[in-house]
Amino acid sequence: MSGLKMKRQLGIRFQLIAGIVIMTLSGIVLIGALSAVIIERTAFNWKVNEAERLVSFLRASYPSETVDPSIGYRHFVRTLKEFGAAEYAIVGPGGRLLAGEAKKREYDGGDVVYSGESLTIKRLGGGWFRGMGDALHVTARLKQSGKDGYMTFTLPLSGASEDLSRVRRFLLIYALLDAVVIVVFGAYFLSRYIVAPIRALDKAATRIAGGNLDERAEAHVDNEVGSLAASFNTMADRLSSEIKSLERANEELNTAQEELLRSSTLAVVGRLAAGIAHEVGNPLGAVNGYLDILARGGLSKDEERDILERSVREVSRIDFIVREFLEISRPASRPLEPVDMNSVVRETVTTLEAHKDFRGIDTAFVLKEGLPPVLIDARKLRQVFMNILMNAAHSFAGVEGAKKVTIESGTETRTVARRRRRDDPRFSPSPERDFVFVRVTDMGSGVSTEAASRIFEPFYTTKGPSMGTGLGLFVSQSIINTYGGEITLSSSEGAGASFTVSLPVPVEKA
């Protein structure tokens, strides 16, 4: 398990409680240690005071020369023993041992804890880290008839040390109990007022991020986390209503777009129907007239043949138009094969060179070799090139100078715009695709802006009825669109025109 996941699983509750435990324990240990030191100091000072008091008392009862010294010393020694003093010695003037064992006046070693003119108290053992110590060693000056003597004794500290370790044990147990109480209550309050509301917030935020906009944080506590949860809920309300209104707006936009598409489609269909009615209606009217004349009779054989030939021409025109439309609406009948656009355009030019309209045209090829193949019906692609090349040839009508047509090819990457909603699983923000293109550029009459806007419409033609139907570019565009490509025009009047046919390179399936 990764460290991050582990941390996440431990969660805020564990981290906070661990923090509390560490802080509480260290606080209690520090305070406990401080209390132990203070108590130890106090007890020690009290012991030192006791030693001082004992010395004062003994000095007061130090036997004078007038009293029987042996009685005085006995009393003296009894008092010392009552206080638990050990290793005592009373030394008179001139170093005469009056009671106890002979002792040096000063004790070697030990720390001096009190040092006065006539009194020195040393601590034996103990210290900062070793506790109170084992005993106090006292040396006090005694005066008799103006002559110096002294007494020395030790006061054991063992009793006080035992008291002190009892206090320490009590402090330890008290600290542990304290820690348990603080942790239990701390955990409860943390959990109730901080952890639980934060968890509720976290859960709500995760659900909202997952798309459930109606989720809210259930954290009713009267503190900052509670008001954070309340603000979060308000924010979620706003977000949800904004998103809903955006969705509504989007839906309306889509409906409007569909409506627009439908009405513009209707307009195109209407224009198309009118065009067909007009284009088919004219030859049909002519045939009707011819049939009338024939029905009336009284014509010579030659006249009858002439009228029949005219009728056949008109019917052929109707037949051509109907076939073109059938061609558009018919689905691709042959299985698609990979086609090299260079070869198709070369073949088309070769075929066209024999055509009378193409005579005198100078073609130049700037083809990029090794183009990726495209998927299209080669027969239909030839039909498209045929129309564009014938249009180029016709554009030189009435134009002086060389009749040059340049044919280029190549590849390019383009962003395919898609009209799709963002929540559509097939949506990808910028689908880049490779395209193969063939561009036919002529130096003919060019196309005016007005004509350019109508050039792909059915029946739009500037050629006479016997020259064109105006279906060439319309049909070509339908064909290329069917295969995922497009035809674009770039032109200005009087400066030639350039038609680009581009088809997508098939995407290799993984």
Ligand SMILES: Nc1ncnc2c1ncn2[C@@H]1O[C@H](COP(=O)(O)OP(=O)(O)OP(=O)(O)O)[C@@H](O)[C@H]1O
């Ligand atoms: N290369 C070009 N230069 C100038 N004008 C052009 C060019 N290509 C097309 N046009 C204009 O666009 C019109 C429509 O062309 P389109 O190929 O659709 O029909 P058409 O050539 O008139 O008739 P059809 O192709 O059915 O015989 C043409 O009549 C012509 O005015």
Ligand SMILES: [Mg+2]
């Ligand atoms: Mg044409």
